[in-house]
Amino acid sequence: MVVNLYGFVGSTYTKRAAITLHEKQVPFIFHPIDYTKKEHKLPEHTAKHPFGQVPVLEDDGITVYESRAIARFIALKYSDQGLPLIPPISDLAKTAAFETAMQVENQQFDVWAARIVVEKLIKRLFNPDYEQNTALVDEAITTLNAKLDVFEKLLSEQAYLAGDEITLPDLNIIPLGVKLQEALGVDILENSHRPSVTKWWQRLTARPSWIAVQDGVKTVEKY
Ligand SMILES: N[C@@H](CCC(=O)N[C@@H](CS)C(=O)NCC(=O)O)C(=O)O
The missing domain is CATH 3.40.30.10 (Glutaredoxin)
Structure with a gap:
């Protein structure tokens, strides 16, 4: 099919x-x-x-x-x-960690990163004269840095967001994280103050699945 x-x-x-x-x-x-x-x-x-x-x-x-x-x-x-x-539903501890990580990716990262990307890149795409709301961007950057400090603590204790195995929330974060770095022109996810986040991010962006789509999504007829 x-x-x-x-x-x-x-x-x-x-x-x-x-x-x-x-x-x-x-x-x-x-x-x-x-x-x-x-x-x-x-x-x-x-x-x-x-x-x-x-x-x-x-x-x-x-x-x-x-x-x-x-x-x-x-x-x-x-x-x-x-x-x-996705962990098996029968493993309640792993399921709890997975569901938490799904929300962390969405509510603690995506909300703030998307605000920056939309303000700095997306609105300009549709209106080149758009004047960005710098106060909104500055507030989002400050908040996101504080969130990433918490990511640093979590990722210094485990390899991925839900534990030592990669799960969906790690993959879900990649495209917006890359866009965020493009919007800011700085490596917010590869920062010497956050070595564990940096290692995690480098592992994620080296995955063949990201490399296959980073320059644009294409049909794959077979593997
Ligand atoms: N929460 C949605 C967001 C989808 C979304 O915002 N898609 C954008 C492109 S990346 C879009 O379709 N924008 C056009 C529009 O909203 O009219 C998802 O995760 O799929």
């Missing part, structure tokens, strides 16, 4: 979905959506994603949108391929 992924070629959240497909070695057809033509707002796309966004995954009659939901669906459906990425 063909797996279809719809998204913007360079989009952070489309790359998030594609990373998990690569990790699980699931071949897929990539259907590029052209945001300059607002294809994501056309009825044929909103029939798949009612909020008119990307990415969207179709797999054997099942349609999933929201990048974290897509990544989780892929990890669950293809549980017998590649790395597990």
Whole structure:
């Protein structure tokens, strides 16, 4: 059965979905959506994603949108391929650590990193004259640095966000983390004050799954 992924070629959240497909070695057809033509707002796309966004995954009659939901669906459906990425539900301690890490990635990192990326890069993409709100960016940078100090403490005690094994929240963070460094022009995730975060980040960005999508998502016919 063909797996279809719809998204913007360079989009952070489309790359998030594609990373998990690569990790699980699931071949897929990539259907590029052209945001300059607002294809994501056309009825044929909103029939798949009612909020008119990307990415969207179709797999054997099942349609999933929201990048974290897509990544989780892929990890669950293809549980017998590649790395597990989600602990077994029967292991309550690992499940608790995993669910916590999922929220940490979203609420402690993504919220602040996305604020910076949207303000510094995305709004300018749509309006080159946009004047960024520097107070908002400065506040987000200060907050994010404090959050990353906590990441440093966690990652000095374990290799990945949910323990010593890589799981979905580690992978989920990669595309926005890379975009964040591009937006700031500094290595906020590779900083000598946070050596454990730096090592974790370097391990993540060296993964073949990230290397495969970093310059844009492409169809993979087979592995
Ligand atoms: N929470 C959503 C966010 C999706 C999102 O913001 N996608 C962007 C591209 S990276 C988009 O479709 N933007 C167009 C729009 O919102 O109209 C997810 O994780 O999938």
